[in-house]
Amino acid sequence: MFSTVLLFREALxxxxxxxxxxxxxxxxxxxxxxxxxxxxLAQISSAGIALALFLTGxxxxxxxxxxxxxxxxxxxxxxxxxxAGGARGRVPPDATIGVTYAVAAAFGILLIAKASHGxxxxxxxxxxxxxxxxxxxxxxxAVAVPVLVxxxxxxxxxxxxxxxxxxxxxxxxxxxxWDLLLYLTLGIVIASAMQFAGVMLVFNxxxxxxxxxxLMSHTMRGLFFWSVASALGAAxxxxxxxxxxxxxxGPAISAASGVLVLIAWLGRKVAVRT
Amino acid sequence: MPPLVTFDxxxxxxxxxxxxxxxxxxxxxxxxxxxxxxxxAGKTTILRALLGSLQPLAGTVTRSPTLRFGYVxxxxxxxYNFPLKVIDVVMMGRYDRxxxxxxxxxxxxxxxxxxxEHVGIDRLADLPLADLSGGQKQRTLIAxxxxxxxxxxxxDEPTNGMDLVATTQILGLVRELHDxxxxxxxxxxxxxxxxxxxxxxxxxxxxxxxxIGTTDEIMTETALSQMYGIPVEVDSFDGHRIVVAKRQxxxxxxxxx
Numbered sequence: 380m381f382s383t384v385l386l387f388r389e390a391l392x393x394x395x396x397x398x399x400x401x402x403x404x405x406x407x408x409x410x411x412x413x414x415x416x417x418x419x420l421a422q423i424s425s426a427g428i429a430l431a432l433f434l435t436g437x438x439x440x441x442x443x444x445x446x447x448x449x450x451x452x453x454x455x456x457x458x459x460x461x462x463a464g465g466a467r468g469r470v471p472p473d474a475t476i477g478v479t480y481a482v483a484a485a486f487g488i489l490l491i492a493k494a495s496h497g498x499x500x501x502x503x504x505x506x507x508x509x510x511x512x513x514x515x516x517x518x519x520x521a522v523a524v525p526v527l528v529x530x531x532x533x534x535x536x537x538x539x540x541x542x543x544x545x546x547x548x549x550x551x552x553x554x555x556x557w558d559l560l561l562y563l564t565l566g567i568v569i570a571s572a573m574q575f576a577g578v579m580l581v582f583n584x585x586x587x588x589x590x591x592x593x594l595m596s597h598t599m600r601g602l603f604f605w606s607v608a609s610a611l612g613a614a615x616x617x618x619x620x621x622x623x624x625x626x627x628x629g630p631a632i633s634a635a636s637g638v639l640v641l642i643a644w645l646g647r648k649v650a651v652r653t
Numbered sequence: 654m655p656p657l658v659t660f661d662x663x664x665x666x667x668x669x670x671x672x673x674x675x676x677x678x679x680x681x682x683x684x685x686x687x688x689x690x691x692x693x694a695g696k697t698t699i700l701r702a703l704l705g706s707l708q709p710l711a712g713t714v715t716r717s718p719t720l721r722f723g724y725v726x727x728x729x730x731x732x733y734n735f736p737l738k739v740i741d742v743v744m745m746g747r748y749d750r751x752x753x754x755x756x757x758x759x760x761x762x763x764x765x766x767x768x769x770e771h772v773g774i775d776r777l778a779d780l781p782l783a784d785l786s787g788g789q790k791q792r793t794l795i796a797x798x799x800x801x802x803x804x805x806x807x808x809d810e811p812t813n814g815m816d817l818v819a820t821t822q823i824l825g826l827v828r829e830l831h832d833x834x835x836x837x838x839x840x841x842x843x844x845x846x847x848x849x850x851x852x853x854x855x856x857x858x859x860x861x862x863x864x865i866g867t868t869d870e871i872m873t874e875t876a877l878s879q880m881y882g883i884p885v886e887v888d889s890f891d892g893h894r895i896v897v898a899k900r901q902x903x904x905x906x907x908x909x910x
Binding site: 410412532533535536538539541542543545546547548549550551552593596597598599601602 | 704705706722724726730731732734735736737738741742745746748749751753754756757781797801807
């Protein structure tokens with residue numbers, strides 16, 4: 380079984396990089412209760428890929444802008460600026476996120492339907508982990524490493540504004556700028572991971588590992604450790620099972636993540652009772 | 654000595670809508686002021702202007718250059734879903750002093766433990782914040798405010814949702830911090846009866862109205878009846894003042910509900 384997996388090791392490395400980056404940022408996504416911002420950003424990112432494919436198919440070449448990753452990144456950053464701006468008028472924030480999600484999903488599907496070779500490009504929306512090459516992994520690393528370093532350096536600032544923004548503000552923290560940094564790094568990671576992992580797997584990596592971490596630990600250090608460990612574990616297990624059993628990799632990894640959440644939840648139940 | 658904060662004919666509000674107009678008062682060093690009023694009257698608006706997160710629509714709010722707030726938010730403003738130990742939360746009060754991108758030192762840790770000791774809960778330092786009682790959580794947030802070495806302690810509804818014992822203990826602790834350490838304190842609360850027996854001055858905010866004075870000046874039947882717009886009785890029991898609204902027919906207060 381492992382010899383088959385080794386054939387696709389470049390793809391596995393890519394999946395592990397995506398798992399690592401998303402699971403670290405996912406801690407903030409879950410703790411700040413912005414899970415649906417994560418979902419909306421993932422959907423917008425995929426709509427960006429669809430738009431790039433549509434424009435290319437229609438013969439509209441705008442240079443690098445029509446590259447799927449670049450277009451995805453541009454749209455995601457625009458959405459990040461929008462979400463980081465906070466509440467607007469009478470529309471509740473979660474309704475704004477819902478509208479964005481629904482519209483992005485609909486446009487993504489419509490654009491793909493009208494893009495030439497649309498059926499081939501469906502893979503961009505559902506992901507294609509097995510298609511990750513060494514170069515792709517290097518690009519993913521080039522995005523993930525600076526983002527993770529930034530998060531390590533400014534850990535206490537990001538934690539403070541996430542935990543108690545009002546007090547942080549009284550101590551002189553520009554809460555909006557820190558929000559923007561968090562959302563921007565989130566957007567960049569999502570956009571770079573999207574064309575390989577697809578909406579479902581990116582969203583999975585942003586939420587499920589952090590939930591496992593919350594169930595497994597009582598400290599922030601433990602939460603980050605278990606979030607990353609469970610994401611890497613799910614990526615490895617799901618990928619390793621998907622190749623020999625000829626299963627789609629993304630859903631297999633998501634299912635493995637789900638099983639880990641379930642194990643953590645049961646473990647917590649047992650620990651509380653004993 | 655110049656006051657730490659001065660509101661000079663300040664009009665406060667949001668957008669073009671003024672919530673409070675022409676407010677003038679100051680907070681001198683060593684003051685123990687209660688900012689009291691019903692929910693929605695404008696206490697938070699004054700608090701935000703004081704902390705600098707809201708600019709006055711007219712007039713000025715001047716802060717001393719040496720001013721440093723130790724802010725204690727309402728307990729429910731803090732997210733207990735974060736898996737943080739008590740000591741981690743207290744340490745946050747020093748984050749701005751530690752500097753951008755730097756880690757807390759042993760000195761910061763020592764100060765955090767001292768702050769916890771100061772509020773009587775050092776033994777809880779390594780427990781998860783979420784596991785504490787309401788009063789212990791409040792003490793943690795007060796310790797966090799103190800560890801930053803502030804010259805004004807600002808508490809927003811510190812006894813909200815607490816039982817009688819916890820309320821008395823928290824108000825007693827705040828009073829002790831003022832008496833023992835000479836700390837300037839501003840306490841925001843909707844509960845006049847609770848605050849009036851601890852603070853030295855009261856700023857009373859009711860819809861569109863503002864009045865400030867010593868506790869003796871404000872806690873009179875005439876002043877309170879005038880501010881609340883209903884007949885009020887001020888009784889004294891065992892050295893504590895108790896404010897009671899006189900019973901009235903329902904229709905007399907219907908427009909105030």
